[in-house]
Amino acid sequence: MSISFSDLTFSWPDGTPVFDGLNAVLSGTVVGLVGANGAGKSTLLRFVVGELTPARGSVTVAGRIGYLRQDLGLRVGSRVDELLGIAPQRAALARIEAGEGTEADFDTVGTQWQVEDEAVALLGRLGLDYVAGSVADLDRTVDTLSGGETVLLGLVAELLAEPDVLLLDEPTNNLDSAARERLYEVIRQFDGMVVVVSHDRALLDRADVIAEVRAGEIRCFGGNFTHYEEVIEAEQEAARAAVRDARGDVRKQARELVEARIKLDRRARYGQKMYDQKREPKIVMGMRKNSAEVSAGKLRNAHIDKLDSARENLDRAAELVRDDREVRIELPATRLYPGQDVIELAGLELANGPVVDLRVSGPERIALTGRNGAGKSTLLRQIAAAGPKVAWRMLPQRLDVFSEELSVFANVAAAAPHADAETIRGQLARFLFRGADADRPVAALSGGERLRAALATLLLADPAPRFLMLDEPTNNLDLPSLAHLTQALSGFEGALIVVSHDQRFLADIGVTRTLELTADGLVE
Incomplete structure (x- = not known):
């Protein structure tokens, strides 16, 4: 099984070139697709599934294709059955059972008369029975689910279609450690070719080929990610x-x-x-x-x-010497003194049941952990609603902190109304939005670029934040940018609550407390 790119040429509508005569072949059992943010990794996957059409050249792949995209979490109005791709069959079944079925409904159902029960059973086998343990739960909408649950649902949808080639775009985003292990096992057992775009070292070390996208070209390395780094x-x-x-x-x-x-x-x-x-x-x-x-x-x-x-x-x-652009963040003076009150919650009942007591004071660094769906993101929103006693900012999992139609510059300018244009552009350059890049609309950004834009909007805001709540901040960051985010947060002198399943990242930023959100509340 392989994917071939022949003379692939493509530029964005604004004239920015992406590929010019690309010739490459991806082959292997598990291919890890790596490269800096904006190099074109997700764009390549979109060519494979036909979402984008090249100006010249072609893409050749045999068999059925499954595609788990990285922006599933943005489909907040979608239902679980829509994510699973079984909504048309369910609707047709409902009309047939009500005696209103047409010939088209019977064609839609085909042989899938048990599709609802099969979907629920598959969710259970993958550890998602708490998300949709009955047919009625298939009507839940994405906004009631955590980011990790949404990713796993998307994976189930692709597996239900029984593809020959499985394309995964940042599949471990928002997944807790148990869910990541289930994903790794699914990939190991998959009877076909897997192409995965990821910055998850543990996942990439399970690949047998690493394909690097750089300067409009693809270079393949036999072996896993550790071998690639050594080379x-x-x-x-x-x-x-x-x-x-x-x-x-x-x-x-x-x-x-x-x-x-x-x-x-x-x-x-x-x-x-x-x-x-x-x-x-x-x-x-x-x-x-x-x-x-x-x-x-x-x-x-x-x-x-x-x-x-x-x-x-x-x-x-x-x-030949790599000079990869890296995020260089200088956070403003945001010092909090030991014992200085930030937030105090007592007897707060979350929507999914847990009762939480929490006190944050001084420059604490708190790691908030727990299984997918435990309510971590909900707790961050409740903290924000309670009103911290110092200037604060929150980076939500879905990155919905800006206006999609506005440019990166316009979003930051709105958050920092007292800053002049020259200062804003100078600061945006540290987030790799230089020149015309700062004037691109947010809707046109890649996943990693969206995260950088969101970080810029929060951290350059006026007043400067002294309390940060970050919900999975490492999602979609390339490895150099992750290193500099880690460095910046290590020097932050305010209070910090971070939801993350990346243990290495949490250790590197020097968390002082780890709180696990369980059904009984917060456990230290």
Whole structure:
């Protein structure tokens, strides 16, 4: 099983090129598709399923395709049966059972008379019986589910269709550790080809091929993500050494050119002195002068050519050194003092049952954990509704913190009305929105770009936040950006509550307390 891209050429409507004559073949049991945010990973998946049409070239894939997209959580009005792809069959069954069925209804149902029970049973086998344990639960809407539950439902929908090729776009976003293990097991047992876009190292280490999307090209590496990193690091070390050697050669050639010019100038002055003193016949001195000028010109040109060649070698060597753009966040002075009150909740009953007591004071760093659907996102919204005692901002899981039709710049400007345009653009550049990128509408951004835009909107707001609530902030971030987000949060001097299932990230930002939300409330 394989996916072939032939002469694939595509640009966005604003003229931004994505691919120009891409030729590549993806093959393997599990292919990890990696690359920086905006490199075109999700775009490639959309070509495979036919959502996008290239300006030139083609995509070839055999068999049925399943596609788990990363923006399922944005479909807040959708029902569970719509996500599962069985809504038409359910509607047809309802009309048939009511005695109002038409021939078209019978065609829609086909042989799927037990589709509702089968869907509920499959949900149960994948650990989602608490989401839809009965046929009636299939009418629930996405906005009543957690992000992790929505992802798992989307996966169930694709499995119900029995695809030959399964495309997964950031499938572990919002999944708790138990759900991630179930996903890993589904991928292991899948009888076909899996192509996964992810920044989850544990998932990528289960791949047998890593395909890197970079500068409009695809390069495949046999082995898992750890092997890929080892290969890239070895190449980069060699590239950095080549740059050091090339720079040394440039300095050497520049020095020799200066020395040659000094020597030639001395010869020229000596020749002029001899000419002025007329110690030889005029015709002899003229021939000597012409010969010296020709020799000097050849010598000077030879040194200039060597210097130009050394500079070209340096440029070629430098091109091999990766200079990936990375988010560089400088949070404003937001210091809280030990013991300073931030929020206090007593006897707060969440919609799904737990009763919560919570007190946050000073620059605490709290990790909020719990299974998918436990109510973590709900608790963050309740904290916000209760009104923290200091300036605060919340990054919701669905990233609905801005106006989709407005540009990134316009959204940040609305959140920071007292900041001038130059300051806003300078700050946005730190989030990799430089020049025209800052003027793109939010609706046109990729998943990783949306997260960066949301972070910029919150963190550049006026007044500066002294209390941050972040709901799965690492979703869709590429690895360099994740490292810089971690660095920025490590230097944040305010209070922090983070919902995350990424244990490495939580450890790196130095959480001081871990609270698990259970049916009995918060357990420390």
